[in-house]
Every structure is written in structure tokens, then in C-alpha cells.
Amino acid sequence: MQKISLLAVTALVAIAPAAAMPPPLPPVEDKDAATLQAEMTSGSMYEELLVTLYLDRILKVDDYGPKLDAVIATFPGARDDAKRLYAERKAGKLRGPLHGIPILIKDNIEVKGPVATTAGSLALKDNVTDRDAPMVARLRDAGAIILGKTNLSEWANIRSDNSTSGWSAVGGLTKNPHALDRNACGSSSGSAAAAAASLAPLTIGTETDGSITCPAGVNGVVGFKPTVGLVSRTHIVPISHSQDTAGPITLTVRDAAAVMTVIAGSDPADPATAEADARKTDYLAALSPDALKGKRIGVLRDRIGDRADVTALFDAALKQMSDLGATLVEIADSRTGTEGLGAAEFEILMTEFKADLAAYLQTLPGTATPRSLADVIAFNKASPEELKWFDQSLFELAESKGGLDSPAYLAARETATRLAGAAGIDRLLKSHDVDLLVGVTNGPAWVSDLGKGDKFDSPGTSQLPAVAGYPHLTVPMGAVDGLPIGLSLIGTKWRDADVLAAGYAYEQASRKRVAPTYRASVPTRN
Secondary structure: OOOOOHHHHHHHHOOOOHHOOOOOOOOOOOOOOHHHHHHHHHHOOOOOHHHEEEEHHHHHHHEEEOOOOOOOEEEOHHHHHHHHHHHHHOOOOOOOOOOOOOOEOOOOEOOOOOOOOOOOOOHHOOOOOOOOOOOHHHHHOOOOOOEEEEEOOOHHHHOOOOOOEEEEEOOOEEEEOOOOEEEEOOOHHHHHHHHHHHOOOOOEEOOOOOOHHHHHHHHHOOOEOOOOEOOOOOOEOOOOOOEEEEEEEOHHHHHHHHHHHHEEEOOOOOOHHOOHHOOOOOOOOOOOOOOOOEEEEEEEEEOOOHHHHHHHHHHHHHHHHOOOEEEEEEEOOOOOOOOOHHHHHHHHHHHHHHHHHHHHHHHHOOOOOOHHHHHHHHHOOOOOOOOOOOOOEEEEEEEEOOOOOHHHHHHHHHHHHHHHHHHHHHHHHHHHOEEEEEEEOOOOEEEEEOOOOOOOOOOOOOHHHHOOOOOOEEEEEEEEOOEEEEEEEEEEOOOOHHHHHHHHHHHHHOOOOOOOOOOOOOOOOO
């Protein structure tokens, strides 16, 4: 990883243009992208200094100090990109709200340059493809500076039932910045912890089922899983073409909307995105503090869990939404009619992972990389570090599955699509005459215990929108014992703008995000 010292920061300030030189060094902690953009517009900040400040913060907070292990690598060309974008700004060429803003990318997404895309696995430690995923190319074109790659649950948490979220053989175990012994959830653990710890103002995660929303929720930041097919998945290490999507993890809904406005769009190489150009909009322009006024919101009361403190936070959030003009409709039976969804989803994930991973691996340059799931299984068996904490039982089960034309898979696809979509979210919206659904994203983060799996104490809300491929936003709604809890908003397909706008309205009125304190631990409740 590239290291930048405080001496380098001081040297940069010494040579900074007089109009942009801030005395003393400006802080970046807890600053969102919109704030930083305003500072660059005013001249109190400039691109190269901003990049250097974040690189130094990664060094102090991630590599040393609390040692979060949220960032796997940084890009040596980030400062050169910053210089170029500063020159464009001085020449009057601004690319939009992301111009000059650093961003961290989850390490299952390819980024052009000398840094490998590993998915956290030693099997891909030399996987330097030197190509941008189309989504990353869109970010570059919008002026974002690719700062580095974030840690993740290895292979996006699909290897074993006993895996610990946030651990990879390449990056180690990502820690939750609110309490260092607590889990950061997965698989986008590094992206969410990095956003919470201000290692970059913007990050990108990916989700198959809960891998954006759970990490964002337990780390106390905003996470948005868009409609599947709104964002290209090309050159992203896959699990499931039915459910995979990338999305933003940020400090604010405004920043998430700004990122979505950039990354949404069709990609000829990803058939799922055929409608994206026709469906996308300016998500930033669609935000309004009055977006909840007149809306009918269905309350997923049966997915809260049994903790009274979490329920109290949720009830307070509901009152806030009511005060903003929303009509709340209680739903006590959100699981009725969805029996069998879990088994169908599991069959889909196992079958698609085998096929989709092989298709991805066969596109990689060079000859030293694995070309199939069977190759990865063999590599792990020969690599003690890979199997140090947990097995690869899910890999082995996936390898035993048939192809995408197998009767079991086709039946599971039909069942899951129907139960999550028409008989799930769409039924709930229609039968209760509501515009959106609201629920609790997560319970408080659990203590990480390598090799012992994860300990969720809340049913959560991720499965229905994940399997249906519908939009799901989590926004901070406070904390219990200093551990963040997220509020989930869910809509039907292509209603991404409505979901973001509703979350923005709640966020602006509530202001419930809690800054991390990097404590070693917090008391554990039974």
C-alpha cells in the first residue's frame, strides 16, 4: 500500500497555490462529499491536498492507530489524477458534484492500474487486469478520484456457513470503528467501515443479499442497493446474475444520490441493464425534504427483532416520518405467503455462483489465475492460510450443482421471483395501499469470533428486496450502547428515486448518524 506521511502533507501545503492554502491543515473527518466540493469551490481546499489528507488518514487510522483493516491497497496514481482535476477546475471545466472527490472501491470490482482485484482471496492476489469496470469508468468520467480498494468478506461471503463477516485472507478482519471488537458485517465491510471512519468521503460496495445494507447499518452510514439492472456488473467478481449489484456507501443520502446519478446506466455487456438508460434519472435533483409528505408507508413490524431498545429507536423514527407528513400503515404479516423463499434463493445462489464465477474467471488475462470454481477449491486446499479459520463447504456444494438449465435451478428461479416480487414486496405495497416499506436494517453489531460465524439478532429486511432485485436504502436512525442501528426503506422495481428521496427527507429531519469513537469494546447484552 502506498504510504503518505504528515511531512508530505506539510510539504504540499507549503507549495499550495496561495488562494487555496488553508491555515492550518483542514480536517476531513466526518465531512461529506458535498461539503468538500463546496470547500474546493471556495478555494479553501484543493484536490491534491484532499487526496493526501485521506491517504494520511488511511495510514494513521487503518494501518496503525485503531488499525481497522478496511483498506487493502491505495492507488499510486491518485495524486496525479488530483493534479489533473485541479488544473481542469482552474480552467473552468467542472465535471459535476464528484469532481475531485476521492472514492474507495470494494476489492471485487476491477480498477485500471497496478492494483490487483482479489475478492479477498489469495487465489487472485496477482489478478492485475488493468481494466476499469464500466461503473468505475463512469466515476472517473465524472471526476471522482479512485483512491484505493476496500477489504471485504472473502468471495463476498459465499464460501462457508461458518465464515466471519469482514475477514479475507488478503485483508484480514475489518473492524467496526464504533467498537473494535465488533463486526463490520459483510460483505462490503471495508467500504462501510471506511466511510464511517472518513477514510474517503465516498465508497462503493456490492450486494447479493444484505452486503451493502447490513455493513452500512452496523457502521452507522448510508447504504443504497439499487434496482438490479440499474448499474453494470461487468468486471465485478460475481455471485449471482439474478441478485448482484453495486451501490454507494456514504455519509449522507445526498452523496449516495450523487453517486447513483453517475453510475446508473446501460452496458451492452450486461443484458440486465438494457432498460437502465431509460429508467435512470438525476437522483440528486429528485431529493426533497418534503418527500414524505402525503406518502403512505408500510411498517414491517414483524421484522424488528425482540430488543426493546431497537424497537424504541424504530418507533421514534416512525414518529419522525409521521411528523413529516407520512401516513404509517402497520404490517404484521410481511412473511405470510413467502414460505420457501429461503430455500429457493439458496438454490439460485449455489447454481449461479458456479456458472457465473467460471464465466468471469475465463475473462481474466494471464495464465496463472484459476479458471473455474473447481480450480479455486483446489487452490484453497493447498493454501493453509485460506482454510485457517473456516472451511469452503459452500464452494463444494456449489461445485456439485448442475448448470443454469437444470430443472432444480429453473424451478427455484420461478419460485423466488414470484415470492419476493409479485407475492412479496408488490403484494405488500398493493394490499396495504402503500408507496414504500420501512423496517429495521440491523440489530447492533456482534462481537467478531473468527470461525464461529455471525450472530445476527434481528430478522432484518434485506432478503425480499435482494431476491426481487428491488431498491433498498438504509439510513442511520441512532445507536444502542453506541452501536449504530439503520432504518430501511424499500420500494418496487425502478423506484430508486422515490426510495432515496424518502430517506433524504427522514435524514434531514432526524440527523441520527453517530460518529465512531474507536473504543476497544462495549458491554455485551444477552
